Amino acid sequence: xxxxxxxxxxxxxxxxxxxxxxxxxxxxxxxxxxxxxxxxxxxxxxxxxxxxxxxxxxxxxxxxxxxxxxxxxxxxxxxxxxxxxxxxxxxxxxxxxxxxxxxxxxxxxxxxxxxxxxxxxxxxxxxxxxxxxxxxxxxxxxxxxxxxxxxxxxxxxxxxxxxxxxxxxxxxxxxxxxxxxxxxxxxxxxxxxxxxxxxxxxxxxxxxxxxxxxxxxxxxxxxxxxxxxxxxxxxxxxxxxxxxxxxxxxxxxxxxxxxxxxxxxxxxxxxxxxxxxxxxxxxxxxxxxxxxxxxxxxxxxxxxxxxxxxxxxxxxxxxxxxxxxxxxxxxxxxxxxxxxxxxxxxxxxxxxxxxxxxxxxxxxxxxxxxxxxxxxxxxxxxxxxxxxxxxxxxxxxxxxxxxxxxxxxxxxxxxxxxxxxxxxxxxxxxxxxxxxxxxxxxxxxxxxxxxxxx
Amino acid sequence: xxxxxxxxxxxxxxxxxxxxxxxxxxxxxxxxxxxxxxxxxxxxxxxxxxxxxxxxxxxxxxxxxxxxxxxxxxxxxxxxxxxxxxxxxxxxxxxxxxxxxxxxxxxxxxxxxxxxxxxxxxxxxxxxxxxxxxxxxxxxxxxxxxxxxxxxxxxxxxxxxxxxxxxxxxxxxxxxxxxxxxxxxxxxxxxxxxxxxxxxxxxxxxxxxxxxxxxxxxxxxxxxxxxxxxxxxxxxxxxxxxxxxxxxxxxxxxxxxxxxxxxxxxxxxxxxxxxxxxxxxxxxxxxxxxxxxxxxxxxxxxxxxxxxxxxxxxxxxxxxxxxxxxxxxxxxxxxxxxxxxxxxxxxxxxxxxxxxxxxxxxxxxxxxxxxxxxxxxxxxxxxxxxxxxxxxxxxxxxxxxxxxxxxxxxxxxxxxxxxxxxxxxxxxxxxxxxxxxxxxxxxxxxxxxxxxxx
Numbered sequence: 001x002x003x004x005x006x007x008x009x010x011x012x013x014x015x016x017x018x019x020x021x022x023x024x025x026x027x028x029x030x031x032x033x034x035x036x037x038x039x040x041x042x043x044x045x046x047x048x049x050x051x052x053x054x055x056x057x058x059x060x061x062x063x064x065x066x067x068x069x070x071x072x073x074x075x076x077x078x079x080x081x082x083x084x085x086x087x088x089x090x091x092x093x094x095x096x097x098x099x100x101x102x103x104x105x106x107x108x109x110x111x112x113x114x115x116x117x118x119x120x121x122x123x124x125x126x127x128x129x130x131x132x133x134x135x136x137x138x139x140x141x142x143x144x145x146x147x148x149x150x151x152x153x154x155x156x157x158x159x160x161x162x163x164x165x166x167x168x169x170x171x172x173x174x175x176x177x178x179x180x181x182x183x184x185x186x187x188x189x190x191x192x193x194x195x196x197x198x199x200x201x202x203x204x205x206x207x208x209x210x211x212x213x214x215x216x217x218x219x220x221x222x223x224x225x226x227x228x229x230x231x232x233x234x235x236x237x238x239x240x241x242x243x244x245x246x247x248x249x250x251x252x253x254x255x256x257x258x259x260x261x262x263x264x265x266x267x268x269x270x271x272x273x274x275x276x277x278x279x280x281x282x283x284x285x286x287x288x289x290x291x292x293x294x295x296x297x298x299x300x301x302x303x304x305x306x307x308x309x310x311x312x313x314x315x316x317x318x319x320x321x322x323x324x325x326x327x328x329x330x331x332x333x334x335x336x337x338x339x340x341x342x343x344x345x346x347x348x349x350x351x352x353x354x355x356x357x358x359x360x361x362x363x364x365x366x367x368x369x370x371x372x373x374x375x376x377x378x379x380x381x382x383x384x385x386x387x388x389x390x391x392x393x394x395x396x397x398x399x400x401x402x403x404x405x406x407x408x409x410x411x412x413x414x415x416x417x418x419x420x421x422x423x424x425x426x427x428x429x430x431x432x433x434x435x436x437x438x439x440x441x442x443x444x445x446x447x448x449x450x451x452x453x454x
Numbered sequence: 455x456x457x458x459x460x461x462x463x464x465x466x467x468x469x470x471x472x473x474x475x476x477x478x479x480x481x482x483x484x485x486x487x488x489x490x491x492x493x494x495x496x497x498x499x500x501x502x503x504x505x506x507x508x509x510x511x512x513x514x515x516x517x518x519x520x521x522x523x524x525x526x527x528x529x530x531x532x533x534x535x536x537x538x539x540x541x542x543x544x545x546x547x548x549x550x551x552x553x554x555x556x557x558x559x560x561x562x563x564x565x566x567x568x569x570x571x572x573x574x575x576x577x578x579x580x581x582x583x584x585x586x587x588x589x590x591x592x593x594x595x596x597x598x599x600x601x602x603x604x605x606x607x608x609x610x611x612x613x614x615x616x617x618x619x620x621x622x623x624x625x626x627x628x629x630x631x632x633x634x635x636x637x638x639x640x641x642x643x644x645x646x647x648x649x650x651x652x653x654x655x656x657x658x659x660x661x662x663x664x665x666x667x668x669x670x671x672x673x674x675x676x677x678x679x680x681x682x683x684x685x686x687x688x689x690x691x692x693x694x695x696x697x698x699x700x701x702x703x704x705x706x707x708x709x710x711x712x713x714x715x716x717x718x719x720x721x722x723x724x725x726x727x728x729x730x731x732x733x734x735x736x737x738x739x740x741x742x743x744x745x746x747x748x749x750x751x752x753x754x755x756x757x758x759x760x761x762x763x764x765x766x767x768x769x770x771x772x773x774x775x776x777x778x779x780x781x782x783x784x785x786x787x788x789x790x791x792x793x794x795x796x797x798x799x800x801x802x803x804x805x806x807x808x809x810x811x812x813x814x815x816x817x818x819x820x821x822x823x824x825x826x827x828x829x830x831x832x833x834x835x836x837x838x839x840x841x842x843x844x845x846x847x848x849x850x851x852x853x854x855x856x857x858x859x860x861x862x863x864x865x866x867x868x869x870x871x872x873x874x875x876x877x878x879x880x881x882x883x884x885x886x887x888x889x890x891x892x893x894x895x896x897x898x899x900x901x902x903x904x905x906x907x908x
Contacts, residue, residue, distance in 0.1 A: 034767030093769050099666065157768040198671070202768045211732030212553065215879040216781050217652070217851025219755035220695075220748035221727055221736045226756035226778070227691070234688035237681070239805070241674075273675055277774075278665030282675045294674035301673035302680035303771050304762030309779060313488030314611040314656045314814040315547050316781045316853075317757050317879055320731075324680070325763060327670050327770045351693070360768040397671025399770075425669040425771055 004139055005445065011135040012440045016433060019440070020114060022049065023127040023431075024107035026089075027116035033066060033090035033157045042089045043067040046151050049130065053137075055149065060169070065161030066090065066153030070172060076142035079451055084148045084175035084410065086400075087126040088155030091118040092425045099427035113430040120422040124431040125181050125439075126151065128417050132443035144451020148175060152401075158202050158361015159401040166404045177374040177450060178410045179443070182396055184418030184435055187272045191382035191442070193375065194414045195262070195368045196395035197402045198295070199330035201339050202303075202361035205232065206323035207354055213308070216316040225322035226307045232352040233324065236300055236343075241284055243300045245346040251333045255296050258370055259394035266292045266391060269420075276421055295395040299329040325360070329399060336362035366403035368412050370394070377454055378413040378446055385442040415442045458593055459899060465589040466894045470887060473894070474568060476503065477581040477885075478561040480543075481570035487520060487544035487611045496543045497521040500605050503584065507591075509603065514623070519615030520544065520607030524626060530596035533905055538602045538629035538864065540854075541580040542609030545572040546879045553881035567884040574876040578885040579635050579893075580605065582871050586897035598905020602629060606855075612656050612815015613855040620858045631828040631904060632864045633897070636850055638872030638889055641726045645836035645896070647829065648868045649716070649822045650849035651856045652749065653784035655793050656757075656815035659686065660777035661808055667762070670770040679776035680761045686806040687778065690754055690797075695738055697754045699800040705787045709750050712824055713848035720746045720845060723874075730875060749849040753783040779814070783853065790816035820857035822866050824848070831908055832867040832900055839896040869896045 012019075026049070031042035043066070047057040050071040057071035069089070075081075094104035094117045102108045107116035118124070129149075136143055150173060152162055166173065182194040209225035237243050255263060270282060270291050286294060307322025309315035328339055340359060347355050368375060370392055382390040402412055417439040423429040466473075480503070485496035497520070501511040504525040511525035523543070529535075548558035548571045556562045561570035572578070583603075590597055604627060606616055620627065636648040663679035691697050709717060724736060724745050740748060761776025763769035782793055794813060801809050822829060824846055836844040856866055871893040877883040 034765065034769055093763070093765055093767075095763070095765065096667075156770075200770075202770070211730075213550075213880045214731060215852065216753070216755045216757060217749075217783065217853070218727065219753040219781075219783065220751050220851070221740060221745065222731055222733070223737050224756060226759050227687075227693075230684050230687045230756070230759075231693055233681075233684045239681075239685055273672065276665075277668060277676055279676070283677050286675060291675065295671075297674050299670070299673040301670045301770075301772060302678060302684070302762065303670060303769055304764045304773060305680050305684075305776070306760035306764040308756065308758030309547065309549070310758045310760040310777075311489060311547055311549065313547075314779065314781070315488055315757055315879070316610075316654075316656070316755075318755060319758060322759070323764075325768065327673075327768070329671065329673065397674070398669065399671070425769070426667045 007139045008135045008444045009441050011138050012131055012437060012444065015131070016437060019127055019131045019436065020109065020433065023114060023119065023124060026123045026127060027107045027118045028105060030105045031090045031153065032093050033154050034093050039066045039090060039153045043069055043153055046089045047071065050149055053130065053133065068153065068165055069149065069151040070169065071149040073143065073147050075145045075147070075451060076140070079143065079145045081145040081451060081453070082148065082175040083145050083447060083450060084150060084173060084178040084405070085129055086178055086180050086405065087149065087151045088122045088153065089151050090153045090156050091121070092156050096427065101428055112434065113432045115428060115430040117429050119429050120418055120431040121424040121429065122155065122181050124417045124436060128436050128440045129179070129443055131440040132447060135440070135444050136448060144448050148173065155400065158200055158363055160361055162401050162404060170408060173405070173408060175410050178405050178412045180402055180412045180414045181400060181416055182398060183414035183416030184439065185386065186267065186391060187269065187420055188267055190388045191386040191390045192393055193378055193382065193390050194393045194396045195370055195375065197366055197398060197400050198395065199334060199336055199365035200361055200363045200399040201328040201330060201336035202325070203343070204323055204325050204358045204360055205229065206321070206356045208321050210318065210320040213320045214318040216318050219318050222318045225319045228354060229305065229307060229322040229324060232347060232355045233302065235350045235352065245342050247342045248339065251335065251338070252298060253332045255394065262370060262392045262394045263289065263292050266393065295397050296331055298331050298334055301327050303327050329397065330365050331395070332365045332367060335364060363399055363401050364403040366406040372411040374411050374413050374450065377449055378415060381445040381449060382415065382442055385438055385445060415439055415446060461593045462589045462898045463895050465592050466585055466891055466898065469585070470891060473581055473585045473890065474563065474887065477568060477573065477578060480577045480581060481561045481572045482559060484559045485544045485607065486547050487608050488547050493520045493544060493607045497523055497607055500543045501525065504603055507584065507587065522607065522619055523603065523605040524623065525603040527597065527601050529599045529601070529905060530594070533597065533599045535599040535905060535907070536602065536629040537599050537901060537904060538604060538627060538632040538859070539583055540632055540634050540859065541603065541605045542576045542607065543605050544607045544610050545575070546610050550881065555882055566888065567886045569882060569884040571883050573883050574872055574885040575878040575883065576609065576635050578871045578890060582890050582894045583897055585894040586901060589894070589898050590902060598902050602627065609854065612654055612817055614815055616855050616858060624862060627859070627862060629864050632859045632866045634856055634866045634868045635854060635870055636852060637868035637870030638893060639840065640721065640845060641723065641874055642721055644842045645840040645844045646847055647832055647836065647844050648847045648850045649824050649829065651820055651852060651854050652849065653788060653790055653819035654815055654817045654853040655782040655784060655790035656779070657797070658777055658779050658812045658814055659683065660775070660810045662775050664772065664774040667774045668772040670772050673772050676772045679773045682808060683759065683761060683776040683778060686801060686809045687756065689804045689806065699796050701796045702793065705789065705792070706752060707786045709848065716824060716846045716848045717743065717746050720847065749851050750785055752785050752788060755781050757781050783851065784819050785849070786819045786821060789818060817853055817855050818857040820860040826865040828865050828867050828904065831903055832869060835899040835903060836869065836896055839892055839899060869893055869900060
């Protein structure tokens with residue numbers, strides 16, 4: 001390791017209290033995109049953090065959506081390459097609040113980790129990148145390449161307005177590589193790099209069966225919104241987990257030979273997943289290679305449903321209205337708009353034309369070539385920083401709007417602060433400080449070598 | 455009509471503002487049994503209203519349940535017969551509050567009707583009976599028979615503790631006849647008498663699939679509580695409305711010849727029901743005689759369900775917990791405990807042992823002999839007061855714990871204040887003052903003639 005690299009690592013280590021403070025400040029600002037809570041304030045704060053580092057930062061309105069922060073800073077003289085960082089400043093709703101040990105928007109350090117909604121996803125990732133750049137600035141007096149930050153505010157609701165925004169700003173996103181989220185270490189402490197993300201179709205299904213709730217003594221005579229919804233849902237998928245929408249699987253590609261190779265190298269996550277959720281067995285009794293391979297299957301998941309009386313005790317009504325939220329995770333080459341058409345056609349054919357569909361999100365899946373030079377560089381630098389070889393994950397369960405950048409021909413890598421049990425989207429979300437520090441060190445090294453033309 | 459009868463009717467008419475005030479006072483006291491809200495206060499108020507009329511009134515605790523008010527007052531010297539009034543002081547939850555024109559516990563007179571939760575069910579019935587007795591007292595100087603009031607506080611949650619209470623107080627309920635709820639006029643203005651009520655099994659089904667909500671990127675690996683519940687529910691009944699629990703229909707009796715005769719005399723309720731709930735057609739396209747006959751079919755009704763994220767917008771989780779409430783309306787000779795056993799066996803056989811059942815109510819159905827003398831007397835006096843023949847309804851959709859009195863061999867009649875569109879169990883519950891007045895006049899005449907030995 002060179003002296004300069006040592007100084008970068010040491011700088012990041014010494015300044016950890018500062019990054020932790022900055023992350024706390026960012027997490028203290030709620031930014032729940034699902035209910036438009038605090039998004040403008042959070043976008044301003046993100047821009048402020050970037051401007052404080054010499055970035056030119058614009059908060060650009062999305063048509064009908066939440067602001068996007070776009071910030072650019074040139075590298076040192078002679079720097080020729082361009083690097084794009086994608087982040088999002090919005091977070092998932094924190095409910096159920098009663099399951100949090102400390103309030104979600106009051107960040108707290110506990111047992112070497114910072115607890116708050118967004119501590120990992122994605123505010124922790126953002127601050128770790130700033131820490132890496134600060135260290136490069138301190139040691140080298142500047143950045144080794146041109147840097148663009150692109151920080152959106154609708155990732156957690158499926159980035160509905162982002163495609164239109166990208167169409168209007170594609171020129172300013174041009175880069176030789178992009179750094180995305182979803183990386184970190186796995187349960188064994190190995191660094192991971194994610195090479196594929198799933199697409200998403202997020203819909204709300206709703207039924208209005210009556211003009212108002214009725215006494216259930218008339219249940220023989222009146223349609224029941226809850227029953228209508230239950231039967232419509234049961235028509236979509238049975239306990240065999242096979243989605244019954246005709247054509248749903250038509251565009252699904254099996255993993256490539258190279259992806260199969262990478263899957264075979266991944267460790268089992270069966271035991272850790274069972275432990276995390278208190279299970280005796282995984283769904284469909286999946287075991288061994290089937291667990292890792294499951295990310296190549298699309299899903300049809302009910303994220304929530306409700307209708308009628310949900311209070312304590314007994315109330316005897318025929319519910320007038322019911323609704324549910326479904327997220328379909330899609331794999332290459334499924335297209336959310338195609339799946340939506342097939343869902344509508346299926347419901348109609350099954351006599352569920354009374355079930356209304358509202359689309360809350362639509363994103364395509366995306367993959368990265370495992371042999372792209374920047375992927376190799378990220379793997380190599382990960383091994384140096386973590387002391388263990390990187391594990392390349394050909395497809396992850398989640399969704400990011402990565403396809404928007406893949407479409408521009410930009411290869412994507414994912415160094416990051418996660419460790420797989422950060423509680424993202426659930427209660428007690430947190431980031432471990434040790435993960436944060438090593439992610440920042442990894443990113444600094446990756447950026448430095450990328451700027452040097454490796 | 456005798457002079458005394460005229461004076462009774464006139465008294466009730468003149469004193470309407472007083473009854474309206476008393477009813478408002480009673481409705482202003484919330485008494486939501488489902489969440490144990492205000493029940494003790496309401497029981498005290500009921501006892502106070504009875505004591506003010508010379509009743510000896512006890513508020514007796516039910517073991518583990520809500521208080522029961524038991525009150526007795528002897529008739530005039532020479533009165534030999536005993537009459538039992540059954541009422542309940544508890545009400546349904548008022549939600550959804552936003553659909554009420556005025557707040558549910560702030561009674562308001564509007565367009566000749568009193569609006570409040572409980573205005574009809576069952577506080578309106580109770581005050582109408584007091585009005586009838588007050589009129590008899592004013593005109594005759596006392597009651598023509600011994601009168602017992604039995605006012606419980608758990609009717610709206612299935613009277614779970616009442617059977618045990620009755621076992622301990624059966625001697626004090628003895629009577630030659632009982633007056634129950636569920637009567638009034640129908641949509642054509644004809645007085646109605648209800649001769650049968652359905653039983654009830656009210657259960658809450660719940661599923662815990664995970665120790666906590668998970669990111670839906672893992673939906674391929676984790677059981678989903680919402681899906682488990684949807685499939686369990688879909689196994690109970692399909693869109694053909696036939697309940698699929700083996701043995702569910704075993705004990706169902708077809709209507710008797712006499713009940714069929716009464717059904718054939720009933721007017722169609724098809725158009726009024728469609729109008730009330732904004733429907734083009736009734737469930738299963740029921741028409742003509744099938745509508746009235748439907749009350750002789752048992753039901754399996756989802757009264758409410760919920761699980762996962764129900765807020766605004768998108769949240770991508772695998773829900774850990776889900777639950778729903780089901781009311782089964784039962785007909786002779788179905789037994790709720792037998793149905794419960796069959797429900798459990800069915801869920802287990804369909805691989806839904808993970809679905810937990812909690813019983814929130816269990817009541818047997820009950821019927822009255824249409825040719826019992828007190829039924830004939832009630833029909834005769836109804837004709838006199840309303841100027842139209844009474845329509846005898848062999849079975850109604852709702853449930854009351856009538857079986858507890860039928861089991862004691864006491865015949866039951868149901869003069870009452872309803873008109874079929876009172877909004878009971880829903881928003882904007884109300885009682886029309888004209889219905890209230892005539893019900894009180896009807897009850898007064900019925901009680902007077904009953905006391906006279908007719």
